[in-house]
Amino acid sequence: MKVEPRVPIAVVLTEVFRTFVMGVQDYSLMSGRAMLNIFSRPHYFQDTLDQMDDIGVGSLPIVLLAGFFIGAVLVLQTAVQFVRFGQTALTGDAVAVALVRELGPTLTGLLVAGRCASGIASELGSMQVTEQVDAMRAMGTDPSRKLVTPRVVATLLMVPLLTALNDFVGLLGGCLAAMFSLRLGAVEFWTRAINALDFGDLMQGLTKPMVYGFILATVGCYKGLTVRGGTQGVGRATTQAVVVSSVMIIITDLFLTKLALYLSDKLV
Amino acid sequence: MPISSASVGDDALVKVSGKPAVKFENVHMGFDEGEILDGVSFAVQERETLILLGETGTGKTLTLKLAAGLLRPTAGRVEVLGEEVSAMSERALLAFRRKIGFVFQEGALFDSMTVEENVAYRLRQDHVAESEIAPRVQEVLAFVELEHTMEQLPSELSGGMRRRVSIARALVSRPEIVLYDSPTAGLDPVTSQTIITLILRLRDVYGVTSLLATHRLQDGFALANFRFDAQAKSVKRVRQGQGEAAVTRFLVYKHVDGGEDGHDNGIYFEGSPDEVMNSKDPYVRRFLV
Numbered sequence: 193m194k195v196e197p198r199v200p201i202a203v204v205l206t207e208v209f210r211t212f213v214m215g216v217q218d219y220s221l222m223s224g225r226a227m228l229n230i231f232s233r234p235h236y237f238q239d240t241l242d243q244m245d246d247i248g249v250g251s252l253p254i255v256l257l258a259g260f261f262i263g264a265v266l267v268l269q270t271a272v273q274f275v276r277f278g279q280t281a282l283t284g285d286a287v288a289v290a291l292v293r294e295l296g297p298t299l300t301g302l303l304v305a306g307r308c309a310s311g312i313a314s315e316l317g318s319m320q321v322t323e324q325v326d327a328m329r330a331m332g333t334d335p336s337r338k339l340v341t342p343r344v345v346a347t348l349l350m351v352p353l354l355t356a357l358n359d360f361v362g363l364l365g366g367c368l369a370a371m372f373s374l375r376l377g378a379v380e381f382w383t384r385a386i387n388a389l390d391f392g393d394l395m396q397g398l399t400k401p402m403v404y405g406f407i408l409a410t411v412g413c414y415k416g417l418t419v420r421g422g423t424q425g426v427g428r429a430t431t432q433a434v435v436v437s438s439v440m441i442i443i444t445d446l447f448l449t450k451l452a453l454y455l456s457d458k459l460v
Numbered sequence: 461m462p463i464s465s466a467s468v469g470d471d472a473l474v475k476v477s478g479k480p481a482v483k484f485e486n487v488h489m490g491f492d493e494g495e496i497l498d499g500v501s502f503a504v505q506e507r508e509t510l511i512l513l514g515e516t517g518t519g520k521t522l523t524l525k526l527a528a529g530l531l532r533p534t535a536g537r538v539e540v541l542g543e544e545v546s547a548m549s550e551r552a553l554l555a556f557r558r559k560i561g562f563v564f565q566e567g568a569l570f571d572s573m574t575v576e577e578n579v580a581y582r583l584r585q586d587h588v589a590e591s592e593i594a595p596r597v598q599e600v601l602a603f604v605e606l607e608h609t610m611e612q613l614p615s616e617l618s619g620g621m622r623r624r625v626s627i628a629r630a631l632v633s634r635p636e637i638v639l640y641d642s643p644t645a646g647l648d649p650v651t652s653q654t655i656i657t658l659i660l661r662l663r664d665v666y667g668v669t670s671l672l673a674t675h676r677l678q679d680g681f682a683l684a685n686f687r688f689d690a691q692a693k694s695v696k697r698v699r700q701g702q703g704e705a706a707v708t709r710f711l712v713y714k715h716v717d718g719g720e721d722g723h724d725n726g727i728y729f730e731g732s733p734d735e736v737m738n739s740k741d742p743y744v745r746r747f748l749v
Protein backbone atom coordinates (compact mmCIF):
# COMPACT_ATOMS: atom_id res chain seq x y z
CA MET A 193 0.00 0.00 0.00
CA LYS A 194 1.38 3.39 -1.02
CA VAL A 195 1.80 5.74 1.94
CA GLU A 196 1.34 9.44 1.23
CA PRO A 197 4.33 11.44 2.50
CA ARG A 198 3.51 13.71 5.45
CA VAL A 199 3.51 17.41 4.68
CA PRO A 200 4.70 19.65 7.55
CA ILE A 201 1.94 21.89 8.96
CA ALA A 202 4.10 24.98 8.34
CA VAL A 203 4.17 24.17 4.62
CA VAL A 204 0.38 23.74 4.53
CA LEU A 205 -0.21 27.02 6.40
CA THR A 206 2.24 28.88 4.16
CA GLU A 207 0.44 27.54 1.09
CA VAL A 208 -2.98 28.55 2.47
CA PHE A 209 -1.67 32.04 3.28
CA ARG A 210 -0.05 32.35 -0.16
CA THR A 211 -3.30 31.34 -1.87
CA PHE A 212 -5.23 33.87 0.24
CA VAL A 213 -2.82 36.71 -0.56
CA MET A 214 -2.85 35.82 -4.27
CA GLY A 215 -6.66 35.79 -4.18
CA VAL A 216 -6.80 39.23 -2.53
CA GLN A 217 -4.33 40.54 -5.10
CA ASP A 218 -6.33 39.16 -8.06
CA TYR A 219 -9.58 40.47 -6.57
CA SER A 220 -8.09 43.95 -6.06
CA LEU A 221 -6.70 44.03 -9.60
CA MET A 222 -10.02 42.94 -11.09
CA SER A 223 -11.96 45.52 -9.03
CA GLY A 224 -9.51 48.31 -9.84
CA ARG A 225 -9.64 47.49 -13.54
CA ALA A 226 -13.46 47.42 -13.45
CA MET A 227 -13.49 50.96 -12.04
CA LEU A 228 -10.82 52.28 -14.43
CA ASN A 229 -12.84 50.93 -17.37
CA ILE A 230 -15.49 53.55 -16.58
CA PHE A 231 -13.11 56.28 -17.74
CA SER A 232 -12.14 54.81 -21.10
CA ARG A 233 -13.82 53.34 -24.18
CA PRO A 234 -15.49 51.08 -25.16
CA HIS A 235 -18.53 51.38 -22.88
CA TYR A 236 -21.33 48.84 -22.82
CA PHE A 237 -24.34 51.01 -21.98
CA GLN A 238 -26.93 48.44 -23.01
CA ASP A 239 -25.34 45.79 -20.79
CA THR A 240 -25.28 48.31 -17.92
CA LEU A 241 -28.97 49.11 -18.41
CA ASP A 242 -29.81 45.39 -18.55
CA GLN A 243 -27.95 44.84 -15.29
CA MET A 244 -29.64 47.86 -13.67
CA ASP A 245 -32.97 46.37 -14.62
CA ASP A 246 -32.04 42.93 -13.36
CA ILE A 247 -30.40 44.08 -10.13
CA GLY A 248 -32.55 47.15 -9.39
CA VAL A 249 -36.03 46.31 -10.60
CA GLY A 250 -35.54 42.58 -10.00
CA SER A 251 -34.62 43.09 -6.35
CA LEU A 252 -37.40 45.56 -5.68
CA PRO A 253 -40.06 43.09 -4.40
CA ILE A 254 -37.85 41.40 -1.80
CA VAL A 255 -36.32 44.69 -0.64
CA LEU A 256 -39.73 46.38 -0.23
CA LEU A 257 -41.34 43.41 1.44
CA ALA A 258 -38.48 42.92 3.89
CA GLY A 259 -38.24 46.66 4.54
CA PHE A 260 -41.95 46.99 5.37
CA PHE A 261 -41.95 44.18 7.91
CA ILE A 262 -38.62 45.12 9.47
CA GLY A 263 -39.93 48.68 9.97
CA ALA A 264 -43.09 47.36 11.60
CA VAL A 265 -41.19 44.91 13.85
CA LEU A 266 -38.75 47.64 14.82
CA VAL A 267 -41.61 49.86 16.01
CA LEU A 268 -43.14 47.05 18.06
CA GLN A 269 -39.82 46.12 19.68
CA THR A 270 -38.81 49.75 20.38
CA ALA A 271 -42.23 50.66 21.71
CA VAL A 272 -42.01 47.94 24.37
CA GLN A 273 -39.10 49.83 25.91
CA PHE A 274 -40.59 53.31 25.45
CA VAL A 275 -43.95 52.32 26.95
CA ARG A 276 -42.17 51.65 30.27
CA PHE A 277 -41.14 55.32 30.38
CA GLY A 278 -44.33 56.66 28.85
CA GLN A 279 -42.40 57.95 25.85
CA THR A 280 -44.06 56.12 22.97
CA ALA A 281 -43.98 59.32 20.93
CA LEU A 282 -40.22 58.83 20.59
CA THR A 283 -40.75 55.64 18.59
CA GLY A 284 -40.73 57.56 15.30
CA ASP A 285 -37.35 59.14 16.13
CA ALA A 286 -35.72 55.87 17.10
CA VAL A 287 -37.05 53.90 14.16
CA ALA A 288 -36.11 56.58 11.62
CA VAL A 289 -32.53 56.84 12.84
CA ALA A 290 -32.08 53.07 13.10
CA LEU A 291 -33.56 52.44 9.69
CA VAL A 292 -31.85 55.19 7.72
CA ARG A 293 -28.44 54.92 9.36
CA GLU A 294 -28.08 51.23 9.82
CA LEU A 295 -30.83 48.74 9.10
CA GLY A 296 -31.88 50.06 5.69
CA PRO A 297 -28.42 50.03 4.07
CA THR A 298 -27.22 46.80 5.68
CA LEU A 299 -30.44 44.91 5.17
CA THR A 300 -30.65 46.01 1.53
CA GLY A 301 -26.99 45.15 1.02
CA LEU A 302 -27.48 41.67 2.46
CA LEU A 303 -30.70 41.03 0.53
CA VAL A 304 -29.21 42.17 -2.78
CA ALA A 305 -26.04 40.18 -2.03
CA GLY A 306 -28.14 37.07 -1.45
CA ARG A 307 -30.00 37.55 -4.68
CA CYS A 308 -27.46 39.15 -7.03
CA ALA A 309 -23.97 38.11 -5.90
CA SER A 310 -25.11 34.51 -6.32
CA GLY A 311 -26.72 35.28 -9.68
CA ILE A 312 -23.61 37.06 -10.95
CA ALA A 313 -21.28 34.28 -9.74
CA SER A 314 -23.37 31.50 -11.27
CA GLU A 315 -23.85 33.33 -14.58
CA LEU A 316 -20.19 34.22 -15.03
CA GLY A 317 -19.12 30.85 -13.62
CA SER A 318 -21.22 29.01 -16.20
CA MET A 319 -19.76 31.20 -18.93
CA GLN A 320 -16.28 30.42 -17.65
CA VAL A 321 -16.67 26.62 -17.60
CA THR A 322 -18.30 26.55 -21.05
CA GLU A 323 -15.43 28.66 -22.47
CA GLN A 324 -17.77 31.56 -23.32
CA VAL A 325 -15.42 33.96 -21.54
CA ASP A 326 -12.49 32.68 -23.63
CA ALA A 327 -14.68 32.93 -26.74
CA MET A 328 -15.35 36.55 -25.85
CA ARG A 329 -11.64 37.25 -25.55
CA ALA A 330 -10.99 35.35 -28.78
CA MET A 331 -13.43 37.68 -30.53
CA GLY A 332 -11.65 40.78 -29.29
CA THR A 333 -13.89 41.69 -26.35
CA ASP A 334 -12.45 42.44 -22.93
CA PRO A 335 -14.55 40.45 -20.38
CA SER A 336 -13.63 42.97 -17.70
CA ARG A 337 -15.36 45.73 -19.68
CA LYS A 338 -18.24 43.67 -21.01
CA LEU A 339 -19.05 41.57 -17.93
CA VAL A 340 -17.59 43.15 -14.78
CA THR A 341 -17.89 46.92 -15.25
CA PRO A 342 -21.61 46.95 -16.19
CA ARG A 343 -22.43 44.89 -13.10
CA VAL A 344 -20.34 47.08 -10.80
CA VAL A 345 -21.83 50.30 -12.20
CA ALA A 346 -25.35 48.85 -11.95
CA THR A 347 -24.97 47.92 -8.29
CA LEU A 348 -23.25 51.22 -7.43
CA LEU A 349 -26.31 53.05 -8.76
CA MET A 350 -29.08 50.64 -7.82
CA VAL A 351 -28.28 49.61 -4.24
CA PRO A 352 -28.51 53.22 -2.89
CA LEU A 353 -31.84 53.67 -4.70
CA LEU A 354 -33.13 50.38 -3.32
CA THR A 355 -31.97 51.47 0.13
CA ALA A 356 -33.89 54.75 -0.14
CA LEU A 357 -37.04 52.84 -1.05
CA ASN A 358 -36.38 50.32 1.68
CA ASP A 359 -36.08 53.16 4.23
CA PHE A 360 -39.32 54.74 3.06
CA VAL A 361 -41.28 51.49 3.05
CA GLY A 362 -39.76 50.59 6.44
CA LEU A 363 -41.02 53.87 7.90
CA LEU A 364 -44.38 53.22 6.29
CA GLY A 365 -44.54 49.80 7.95
CA GLY A 366 -43.42 51.38 11.22
CA CYS A 367 -46.07 54.06 10.90
CA LEU A 368 -48.84 51.50 10.39
CA ALA A 369 -47.61 49.46 13.35
CA ALA A 370 -47.46 52.62 15.49
CA MET A 371 -50.97 53.64 14.43
CA PHE A 372 -52.59 50.30 15.10
CA SER A 373 -50.70 49.05 18.14
CA LEU A 374 -49.54 52.27 19.89
CA ARG A 375 -52.45 54.49 18.81
CA LEU A 376 -49.95 57.09 17.57
CA GLY A 377 -51.09 59.53 14.90
CA ALA A 378 -49.54 59.22 11.43
CA VAL A 379 -48.70 62.96 11.34
CA GLU A 380 -46.99 62.76 14.71
CA PHE A 381 -45.00 59.67 13.70
CA TRP A 382 -43.81 61.15 10.37
CA THR A 383 -43.05 64.57 11.83
CA ARG A 384 -40.91 63.10 14.58
CA ALA A 385 -39.26 60.63 12.19
CA ILE A 386 -38.30 63.34 9.69
CA ASN A 387 -37.16 65.79 12.36
CA ALA A 388 -34.97 63.12 13.93
CA LEU A 389 -32.90 62.80 10.78
CA ASP A 390 -30.15 65.21 9.78
CA PHE A 391 -28.01 65.52 6.66
CA GLY A 392 -25.29 63.31 8.15
CA ASP A 393 -27.74 60.46 8.63
CA LEU A 394 -28.84 60.64 5.02
CA MET A 395 -25.25 60.78 3.77
CA GLN A 396 -24.35 57.80 5.90
CA GLY A 397 -27.44 55.97 4.78
CA LEU A 398 -26.71 56.46 1.10
CA THR A 399 -22.91 56.12 1.10
CA LYS A 400 -22.91 52.74 2.79
CA PRO A 401 -25.07 51.03 0.12
CA MET A 402 -22.72 52.27 -2.62
CA VAL A 403 -19.86 50.47 -0.89
CA TYR A 404 -22.05 47.39 -0.35
CA GLY A 405 -23.06 47.42 -4.01
CA PHE A 406 -19.42 47.56 -5.04
CA ILE A 407 -18.56 44.67 -2.71
CA LEU A 408 -21.36 42.35 -3.81
CA ALA A 409 -20.78 42.93 -7.54
CA THR A 410 -17.00 42.55 -7.43
CA VAL A 411 -17.12 39.48 -5.17
CA GLY A 412 -19.76 37.89 -7.42
CA CYS A 413 -17.73 38.63 -10.56
CA TYR A 414 -14.46 37.46 -9.00
CA LYS A 415 -15.94 34.19 -7.75
CA GLY A 416 -17.62 33.60 -11.12
CA LEU A 417 -14.58 34.33 -13.26
CA THR A 418 -12.25 32.19 -11.15
CA VAL A 419 -14.43 29.08 -11.15
CA ARG A 420 -12.55 25.79 -11.34
CA GLY A 421 -14.03 22.33 -11.55
CA GLY A 422 -17.04 22.39 -13.87
CA THR A 423 -20.63 22.60 -12.69
CA GLN A 424 -19.69 21.57 -9.15
CA GLY A 425 -17.28 24.51 -9.11
CA VAL A 426 -20.07 26.85 -10.24
CA GLY A 427 -22.21 25.74 -7.28
CA ARG A 428 -19.31 26.27 -4.90
CA ALA A 429 -18.56 29.70 -6.35
CA THR A 430 -22.21 30.73 -6.00
CA THR A 431 -22.31 29.81 -2.32
CA GLN A 432 -18.94 31.45 -1.66
CA ALA A 433 -20.03 34.65 -3.41
CA VAL A 434 -23.02 35.03 -1.06
CA VAL A 435 -21.09 34.10 2.07
CA VAL A 436 -18.03 36.25 1.33
CA SER A 437 -19.99 39.31 0.17
CA SER A 438 -22.39 39.12 3.16
CA VAL A 439 -19.55 38.79 5.66
CA MET A 440 -17.60 41.59 3.94
CA ILE A 441 -20.68 43.84 4.07
CA ILE A 442 -21.13 43.26 7.81
CA ILE A 443 -17.44 43.81 8.57
CA THR A 444 -17.27 46.90 6.36
CA ASP A 445 -20.36 48.26 8.13
CA LEU A 446 -18.43 48.55 11.40
CA PHE A 447 -15.64 50.59 9.82
CA LEU A 448 -18.00 52.74 7.77
CA THR A 449 -20.11 53.50 10.85
CA LYS A 450 -17.01 54.43 12.83
CA LEU A 451 -15.81 56.65 9.97
CA ALA A 452 -19.23 58.28 9.57
CA LEU A 453 -19.47 59.04 13.30
CA TYR A 454 -15.94 60.47 13.30
CA LEU A 455 -16.70 62.66 10.29
CA SER A 456 -20.00 63.88 11.71
CA ASP A 457 -18.19 64.84 14.94
CA LYS A 458 -15.54 66.74 12.97
CA LEU A 459 -18.00 68.51 10.70
CA VAL A 460 -20.55 69.55 13.29
CA MET B 461 -26.93 32.47 -50.22
CA PRO B 462 -24.16 29.90 -50.80
CA ILE B 463 -20.70 31.20 -51.51
CA SER B 464 -20.24 31.17 -55.28
CA SER B 465 -17.11 30.05 -57.04
CA ALA B 466 -16.85 33.50 -58.63
CA SER B 467 -16.31 35.04 -55.21
CA VAL B 468 -13.59 32.60 -54.29
CA GLY B 469 -10.75 34.55 -55.82
CA ASP B 470 -12.01 37.84 -54.40
CA ASP B 471 -12.51 36.49 -50.94
CA ALA B 472 -9.33 34.47 -50.71
CA LEU B 473 -7.75 36.32 -47.85
CA VAL B 474 -4.28 35.00 -47.66
CA LYS B 475 -1.68 35.61 -50.29
CA VAL B 476 1.04 32.99 -50.19
CA SER B 477 4.24 34.74 -49.21
CA GLY B 478 6.34 31.87 -47.93
CA LYS B 479 6.67 33.30 -44.41
CA PRO B 480 5.16 31.35 -41.51
CA ALA B 481 1.67 32.24 -40.40
CA VAL B 482 2.29 30.67 -36.99
CA LYS B 483 5.68 30.04 -35.43
CA PHE B 484 6.47 28.51 -32.02
CA GLU B 485 10.06 28.77 -30.78
CA ASN B 486 11.06 26.69 -27.77
CA VAL B 487 7.72 27.28 -26.04
CA HIS B 488 7.29 26.04 -22.49
CA MET B 489 3.97 25.96 -20.70
CA GLY B 490 2.98 24.31 -17.47
CA PHE B 491 0.66 24.42 -14.49
CA ASP B 492 0.92 23.35 -10.86
CA GLU B 493 0.70 19.71 -12.00
CA GLY B 494 3.85 20.07 -14.12
CA GLU B 495 5.12 21.05 -17.55
CA ILE B 496 2.74 20.23 -20.41
CA LEU B 497 4.71 21.76 -23.28
CA ASP B 498 8.42 21.29 -22.91
CA GLY B 499 10.23 23.40 -25.48
CA VAL B 500 7.82 23.09 -28.41
CA SER B 501 8.96 24.50 -31.78
CA PHE B 502 7.18 24.38 -35.13
CA ALA B 503 6.08 26.65 -37.95
CA VAL B 504 2.97 26.70 -40.13
CA GLN B 505 3.15 28.33 -43.53
CA GLU B 506 0.26 30.38 -44.89
CA ARG B 507 -2.57 28.25 -46.31
CA GLU B 508 -1.08 25.16 -44.71
CA THR B 509 -3.16 22.79 -42.60
CA LEU B 510 -1.57 21.55 -39.41
CA ILE B 511 -3.16 18.65 -37.56
CA LEU B 512 -2.36 18.48 -33.84
CA LEU B 513 -2.95 14.84 -32.98
CA GLY B 514 -2.79 13.40 -29.50
CA GLU B 515 -4.57 12.02 -26.50
CA THR B 516 -6.37 14.19 -23.95
CA GLY B 517 -4.04 16.27 -21.77
CA THR B 518 -1.09 16.27 -24.16
CA GLY B 519 -1.22 20.02 -24.84
CA LYS B 520 -3.11 20.36 -28.15
CA THR B 521 -5.69 22.85 -26.86
CA LEU B 522 -2.93 24.63 -24.96
CA THR B 523 -1.04 25.10 -28.24
CA LEU B 524 -4.12 26.62 -29.89
CA LYS B 525 -4.78 28.94 -26.94
CA LEU B 526 -1.15 30.05 -26.97
CA ALA B 527 -1.42 30.77 -30.69
CA ALA B 528 -4.53 32.89 -30.06
CA GLY B 529 -2.83 34.68 -27.16
CA LEU B 530 -5.47 33.41 -24.72
CA LEU B 531 -2.64 32.04 -22.61
CA ARG B 532 0.91 33.27 -22.19
CA PRO B 533 3.81 30.79 -22.32
CA THR B 534 6.05 30.46 -19.29
CA ALA B 535 9.01 30.67 -21.68
CA GLY B 536 9.62 30.85 -25.41
CA ARG B 537 8.24 32.86 -28.30
CA VAL B 538 4.93 32.59 -30.18
CA GLU B 539 4.66 34.49 -33.44
CA VAL B 540 1.42 34.76 -35.42
CA LEU B 541 1.12 36.63 -38.73
CA GLY B 542 4.50 38.20 -38.07
CA GLU B 543 3.61 39.56 -34.62
CA GLU B 544 4.94 38.22 -31.33
CA VAL B 545 1.72 37.41 -29.48
CA SER B 546 3.61 36.08 -26.45
CA ALA B 547 4.90 39.60 -25.76
CA MET B 548 1.77 41.63 -26.58
CA SER B 549 -0.35 43.38 -23.95
CA GLU B 550 -3.91 42.11 -23.42
CA ARG B 551 -5.26 45.30 -24.99
CA ALA B 552 -3.17 44.80 -28.14
CA LEU B 553 -4.14 41.14 -28.20
CA LEU B 554 -7.86 41.98 -28.16
CA ALA B 555 -7.43 43.91 -31.39
CA PHE B 556 -5.06 41.34 -32.88
CA ARG B 557 -7.38 38.38 -32.23
CA ARG B 558 -9.81 39.78 -34.78
CA LYS B 559 -7.50 38.32 -37.42
CA ILE B 560 -7.96 34.84 -35.94
CA GLY B 561 -10.99 32.59 -35.83
CA PHE B 562 -11.29 30.16 -32.93
CA VAL B 563 -13.68 27.22 -32.94
CA PHE B 564 -13.98 25.95 -29.37
CA GLN B 565 -14.46 22.30 -28.48
CA GLU B 566 -18.09 22.57 -27.41
CA GLY B 567 -18.79 25.57 -29.62
CA ALA B 568 -18.73 28.07 -26.70
CA LEU B 569 -21.74 29.88 -28.12
CA PHE B 570 -23.24 32.62 -25.93
CA ASP B 571 -26.24 30.75 -24.58
CA SER B 572 -28.37 33.83 -23.89
CA MET B 573 -28.09 35.05 -27.49
CA THR B 574 -29.77 33.74 -30.62
CA VAL B 575 -27.79 32.15 -33.44
CA GLU B 576 -27.95 35.41 -35.41
CA GLU B 577 -26.69 37.42 -32.42
CA ASN B 578 -23.89 34.93 -31.84
CA VAL B 579 -22.70 35.06 -35.43
CA ALA B 580 -23.05 38.84 -35.69
CA TYR B 581 -21.39 39.41 -32.29
CA ARG B 582 -17.97 40.39 -33.56
CA LEU B 583 -19.38 42.62 -36.30
CA ARG B 584 -21.57 44.49 -33.81
CA GLN B 585 -18.59 44.92 -31.47
CA ASP B 586 -16.76 46.49 -34.40
CA HIS B 587 -19.74 48.82 -35.05
CA VAL B 588 -20.27 47.48 -38.57
CA ALA B 589 -23.44 48.96 -40.11
CA GLU B 590 -26.54 46.82 -39.57
CA SER B 591 -27.19 46.93 -43.32
CA GLU B 592 -23.87 45.14 -43.83
CA ILE B 593 -24.24 42.74 -40.91
CA ALA B 594 -27.44 41.09 -42.16
CA PRO B 595 -26.09 39.85 -45.52
CA ARG B 596 -22.79 38.74 -43.99
CA VAL B 597 -24.52 36.74 -41.28
CA GLN B 598 -26.86 35.26 -43.88
CA GLU B 599 -23.88 34.34 -46.08
CA VAL B 600 -21.91 32.51 -43.38
CA LEU B 601 -25.00 30.78 -42.02
CA ALA B 602 -25.78 29.64 -45.57
CA PHE B 603 -22.20 28.40 -45.81
CA VAL B 604 -22.81 26.10 -42.83
CA GLU B 605 -26.36 25.41 -44.10
CA LEU B 606 -28.07 26.78 -41.00
CA GLU B 607 -29.73 29.94 -42.27
CA HIS B 608 -33.08 28.67 -40.97
CA THR B 609 -31.86 28.68 -37.33
CA MET B 610 -31.22 32.43 -37.06
CA GLU B 611 -33.77 33.10 -34.33
CA GLN B 612 -33.11 29.94 -32.32
CA LEU B 613 -31.13 29.78 -29.11
CA PRO B 614 -28.05 27.52 -28.94
CA SER B 615 -29.85 25.27 -26.43
CA GLU B 616 -32.43 24.47 -29.13
CA LEU B 617 -29.74 23.13 -31.52
CA SER B 618 -28.08 19.72 -31.70
CA GLY B 619 -24.38 19.32 -30.85
CA GLY B 620 -23.39 19.21 -34.52
CA MET B 621 -25.44 22.30 -35.35
CA ARG B 622 -23.81 24.19 -32.48
CA ARG B 623 -20.36 23.37 -33.90
CA ARG B 624 -21.48 24.58 -37.32
CA VAL B 625 -22.74 27.85 -35.84
CA SER B 626 -19.41 28.15 -34.06
CA ILE B 627 -17.61 27.76 -37.41
CA ALA B 628 -19.91 30.40 -38.92
CA ARG B 629 -19.12 32.74 -36.02
CA ALA B 630 -15.38 32.23 -36.51
CA LEU B 631 -15.75 32.80 -40.25
CA VAL B 632 -17.85 35.98 -40.19
CA SER B 633 -14.93 38.35 -39.71
CA ARG B 634 -13.00 36.66 -42.55
CA PRO B 635 -10.01 35.61 -40.45
CA GLU B 636 -6.63 34.71 -41.92
CA ILE B 637 -6.12 31.80 -39.54
CA VAL B 638 -8.73 29.48 -38.04
CA LEU B 639 -7.94 27.38 -34.97
CA TYR B 640 -10.17 24.35 -34.41
CA ASP B 641 -10.21 22.73 -30.99
CA SER B 642 -11.44 19.14 -31.39
CA PRO B 643 -14.34 20.15 -33.67
CA THR B 644 -15.60 16.57 -34.00
CA ALA B 645 -15.24 15.49 -30.36
CA GLY B 646 -18.34 13.75 -29.07
CA LEU B 647 -20.14 13.76 -32.43
CA ASP B 648 -21.45 10.78 -34.37
CA PRO B 649 -19.50 9.76 -37.54
CA VAL B 650 -22.00 11.32 -39.96
CA THR B 651 -22.05 14.69 -38.17
CA SER B 652 -18.25 14.55 -37.81
CA GLN B 653 -18.00 14.10 -41.57
CA THR B 654 -20.24 17.15 -42.10
CA ILE B 655 -17.98 19.25 -39.86
CA ILE B 656 -14.82 18.06 -41.63
CA THR B 657 -16.37 18.85 -45.02
CA LEU B 658 -17.13 22.35 -43.75
CA ILE B 659 -13.53 22.79 -42.62
CA LEU B 660 -12.39 21.57 -46.06
CA ARG B 661 -14.67 24.08 -47.77
CA LEU B 662 -13.53 26.89 -45.50
CA ARG B 663 -9.89 26.09 -46.22
CA ASP B 664 -10.27 25.63 -49.97
CA VAL B 665 -12.78 28.42 -50.62
CA TYR B 666 -11.35 31.08 -48.34
CA GLY B 667 -7.74 29.90 -48.34
CA VAL B 668 -7.32 30.16 -44.60
CA THR B 669 -4.46 28.69 -42.64
CA SER B 670 -5.84 25.97 -40.36
CA LEU B 671 -4.63 24.45 -37.12
CA LEU B 672 -6.84 21.57 -36.02
CA ALA B 673 -6.51 19.74 -32.71
CA THR B 674 -8.02 16.27 -32.69
CA HIS B 675 -7.59 12.79 -31.29
CA ARG B 676 -9.11 11.24 -34.45
CA LEU B 677 -6.55 10.43 -37.14
CA GLN B 678 -9.30 10.12 -39.76
CA ASP B 679 -10.08 13.84 -39.39
CA GLY B 680 -6.49 14.65 -40.32
CA PHE B 681 -6.42 12.26 -43.25
CA ALA B 682 -9.73 13.60 -44.54
CA LEU B 683 -8.22 17.10 -44.65
CA ALA B 684 -5.03 15.77 -46.26
CA ASN B 685 -6.63 13.56 -48.90
CA PHE B 686 -9.60 15.63 -50.02
CA ARG B 687 -10.21 19.10 -51.33
CA PHE B 688 -13.37 21.06 -51.99
CA ASP B 689 -13.90 21.88 -55.64
CA ALA B 690 -15.72 25.23 -55.63
CA GLN B 691 -16.62 24.94 -59.35
CA ALA B 692 -18.20 21.51 -59.03
CA LYS B 693 -19.32 22.25 -55.45
CA SER B 694 -18.17 18.82 -54.37
CA VAL B 695 -15.39 17.18 -52.41
CA LYS B 696 -12.67 15.52 -54.52
CA ARG B 697 -9.99 13.03 -53.53
CA VAL B 698 -6.45 14.28 -54.14
CA ARG B 699 -2.96 12.93 -53.59
CA GLN B 700 -0.52 14.68 -51.30
CA GLY B 701 2.30 16.37 -53.20
CA GLN B 702 0.12 17.16 -56.20
CA GLY B 703 -0.39 20.85 -56.98
CA GLU B 704 -4.08 20.86 -56.15
CA ALA B 705 -3.65 19.30 -52.71
CA ALA B 706 -3.45 21.60 -49.68
CA VAL B 707 -0.24 21.10 -47.73
CA THR B 708 -1.12 19.14 -44.61
CA ARG B 709 1.26 18.16 -41.84
CA PHE B 710 0.83 16.31 -38.59
CA LEU B 711 2.18 17.04 -35.13
CA VAL B 712 1.70 14.09 -32.79
CA TYR B 713 1.58 15.10 -29.11
CA LYS B 714 2.57 12.97 -26.16
CA HIS B 715 2.71 13.56 -22.43
CA VAL B 716 5.41 11.66 -20.59
CA ASP B 717 5.73 12.21 -16.85
CA GLY B 718 9.28 13.23 -16.05
CA GLY B 719 10.29 13.12 -19.73
CA GLU B 720 11.18 9.42 -19.80
CA ASP B 721 11.71 7.61 -23.10
CA GLY B 722 14.15 10.32 -24.16
CA HIS B 723 11.18 12.49 -25.18
CA ASP B 724 10.06 15.82 -23.81
CA ASN B 725 6.40 16.61 -23.18
CA GLY B 726 4.74 18.13 -26.21
CA ILE B 727 5.47 17.25 -29.81
CA TYR B 728 6.54 13.63 -30.17
CA PHE B 729 6.43 13.24 -33.92
CA GLU B 730 6.20 15.62 -36.86
CA GLY B 731 5.59 14.61 -40.44
CA SER B 732 3.51 14.44 -43.58
CA PRO B 733 0.41 12.20 -43.84
CA ASP B 734 2.54 9.55 -45.63
CA GLU B 735 5.17 9.66 -42.90
CA VAL B 736 2.49 9.18 -40.25
CA MET B 737 0.97 6.32 -42.24
CA ASN B 738 4.30 4.53 -42.68
CA SER B 739 5.63 5.21 -39.20
CA LYS B 740 6.89 2.19 -37.27
CA ASP B 741 6.74 4.04 -33.95
CA PRO B 742 4.38 2.15 -31.60
CA TYR B 743 2.91 5.38 -30.11
CA VAL B 744 2.10 6.83 -33.54
CA ARG B 745 0.75 3.49 -34.74
CA ARG B 746 -1.75 3.51 -31.87
CA PHE B 747 -3.63 6.24 -33.73
CA LEU B 748 -3.70 4.17 -36.94
CA VAL B 749 -5.71 1.36 -35.41
